Amino acid sequence: MEFIDYYKILGIEKTTSEEDIKKAYRKLARKFHPDLNPNDKEAHQKFQQINEANEVLSDPDKRKKYDTYGKDWQHADQFEQQRQSRTQSRNEDGQQFYSNSDSSDFSSFFDSMFGGSDRSNRQTKFRGQDYNAELKLNLTDALLTHQQTLTVNGKNIRITIPAGIEHGQIIKLKGYGAPGVNGGPSGDLYITFAISPHATYKRLGNDLFTTVKIDLYTALLGGETTIETLTGKVKLTVKPETQPGTKIRLKGKGFPVYKKEGETGDLYVTYEVELPNKLTEEQKKLFIELSKLK
Amino acid sequence: MQTDEMIILDEFCIHHHIDLTFIKSLHESGLIEIVHTEEKIYIPLSQLPYLEKLVRLFYELDINLEGIETITYLLNRMNQMQQEILQLNNRLRIYEND
Numbered sequence: 001m002e003f004i005d006y007y008k009i010l011g012i013e014k015t016t017s018e019e020d021i022k023k024a025y026r027k028l029a030r031k032f033h034p035d036l037n038p039n040d041k042e043a044h045q046k047f048q049q050i051n052e053a054n055e056v057l058s059d060p061d062k063r064k065k066y067d068t069y070g071k072d073w074q075h076a077d078q079f080e081q082q083r084q085s086r087t088q089s090r091n092e093d094g095q096q097f098y099s100n101s102d103s104s105d106f107s108s109f110f111d112s113m114f115g116g117s118d119r120s121n122r123q124t125k126f127r128g129q130d131y132n133a134e135l136k137l138n139l140t141d142a143l144l145t146h147q148q149t150l151t152v153n154g155k156n157i158r159i160t161i162p163a164g165i166e167h168g169q170i171i172k173l174k175g176y177g178a179p180g181v182n183g184g185p186s187g188d189l190y191i192t193f194a195i196s197p198h199a200t201y202k203r204l205g206n207d208l209f210t211t212v213k214i215d216l217y218t219a220l221l222g223g224e225t226t227i228e229t230l231t232g233k234v235k236l237t238v239k240p241e242t243q244p245g246t247k248i249r250l251k252g253k254g255f256p257v258y259k260k261e262g263e264t265g266d267l268y269v270t271y272e273v274e275l276p277n278k279l280t281e282e283q284k285k286l287f288i289e290l291s292k293l294k
Numbered sequence: 295m296q297t298d299e300m301i302i303l304d305e306f307c308i309h310h311h312i313d314l315t316f317i318k319s320l321h322e323s324g325l326i327e328i329v330h331t332e333e334k335i336y337i338p339l340s341q342l343p344y345l346e347k348l349v350r351l352f353y354e355l356d357i358n359l360e361g362i363e364t365i366t367y368l369l370n371r372m373n374q375m376q377q378e379i380l381q382l383n384n385r386l387r388i389y390e391n392d
Contacts, residue, residue: 030355035347036365038373127350167387168380174343185346202388205381209388 004110006053006066014067018058025054034130039170039190044130052110128178128187135191137165139198143230143256152176152189159191164206164258167195201230206265207254211272214238219273229253229267236269244273300329300336310349319359320348325366 007014010024028050030036037043056062133152145163149156157176165171170192177187195203202209212227222240226233234253247270254265279287307314317337320326326345329336337345351357351365 026356030357033350033355035350036369038369166380167384197387204385204388 003070004049004052006056009049009053010057012057018060021054021057025050025058029054034127034187039132041132048129056110127184128180130177130187131189133189133191134194135161136194136196137161138196139201139203140230142166142193142195150191153178157189161193162259163256164260165193165195166205166258167193167203169193169258198230200228203255205255206257206263208265208267209270210267211270212236213272213274214242215274216276218242219244219271227269238271242271242273244271246271299339301339301342303328303335303337306337306342306345310346312349312353316349316352317345320345320362323359323363325363 007016010021010028012021012024016024029047032043032047032050034040034044034047037047056066131152133150135148135150142161142165143163145160147158147160149158151157155176157173159171159173170190173189173191175186176189179186200210208230210227212225214223214225217223218225218238219242220240222242223238224235225238226235229250231253234250236248236250247268250267250269252264253267257263257265276283303314303317307317317326317328321328325348326341327338329338348362348366351362352359357365
């Protein structure tokens with residue numbers, strides 16, 4: 001545990017007045033407040049440091065103690081006890097300095113210096129820290145609305161993942177972050193979805209793209225081919241003289257539109273024509289004849 | 295819209311220890327929507343997190359109404375740009391995985 005220079009955090013001098021401490025705090029809080037820096041972990045951490053510094057330096061008693069014992073914080077408790085025993089009569093029911101209250105929003109240094117219980121007297125309410133989590137899904141998982149249970153900080157949270165969720169999309173679960181300080185609101189939980197690429201299908205928004213191989217004869221003469229889509233088999237009719245790279249659209253066979261039940265994107269199929277190899281002598285002869293007809 | 299999707303504005307103000315005139319100013323600036331009935335003023339439940347954010351900006355960070363308007367505009371733009379980046383990244387993934 002290291003000494004934290006609260007003056008440095010707020011960018012002020014030891015001699016700075018209470019009024020100027022408040023100004024410095026406000027200025028930095030405006031810069032790093034979570035509301036102004038959504039999804040920015042660094043800003044959130046910085047904001048907590050600023051809060052902690054302000055918590056100490058804006059309170060004359062805490063500031064005095066910090067200034068007196070600051071760098072000798074490890075011995076602050078002993079000094080304090082000695083001082084009290086000299087100046088005050090012994091109080092049997094005296095409040096213990098340290099407590100076991102949740103200290104997740106403040107540094108260990110703060111808790112060692114001021115204890116958790118001391119904080120409960122302050123007036124300002126602070127919103128709890130936001131949590132961030134990543135949830136990996138397959139493309140097929142994102143196809144249907146389903147439920148999953150996440151464990152965040154030892155707590156099980158059951159969430160419903162709507163069909164059509166996109167890679168990189170963030171869902172906010174209000175109030176599932178760290179508890180607030182002094183009765184302040186809890187933070188939020190941000191879940192970022194990471195959807196693994198599919199071997200056959202590429203997704204762009206609500207549309208799916210795939211490539212289907214057809215043989216030369218089907219491409220030239222037309223015919224049928226069956227493809228395996230994400231939701232089942234589909235039979236395609238290939239028109240005669242289909243060129244390599246021809247793209248067809250299967251309306252409504254794409255991805256479900258996020259939070260719009262019944263709406264789906266389209267599936268785009270690109271034909272890749274496979275040329276025959278290892279031709280027999282007879283095939284070669286026929287191709288030669290064909291080439292003469294050109 | 296049904297009444298159970300609304301919050302009585304007076305109750306919101308009492309709960310957050312804020313002045314009703316502040317909410318009215320937000321409404322006049324076009325930042326929030328409020329619903330008047332014959333007896334009471336309501337805010338839609340869907341706007342609650344957003345309104346709480348505006349309250350924090352004003353009361354915790356001392357940002358005035360003009361500042362809130364500017365910040366809201368810029369945050370919306372930032373959000374739109376993040377969406378655009380997300381879409382572009384997803385488009386790029388199609389070619390990266392080839």
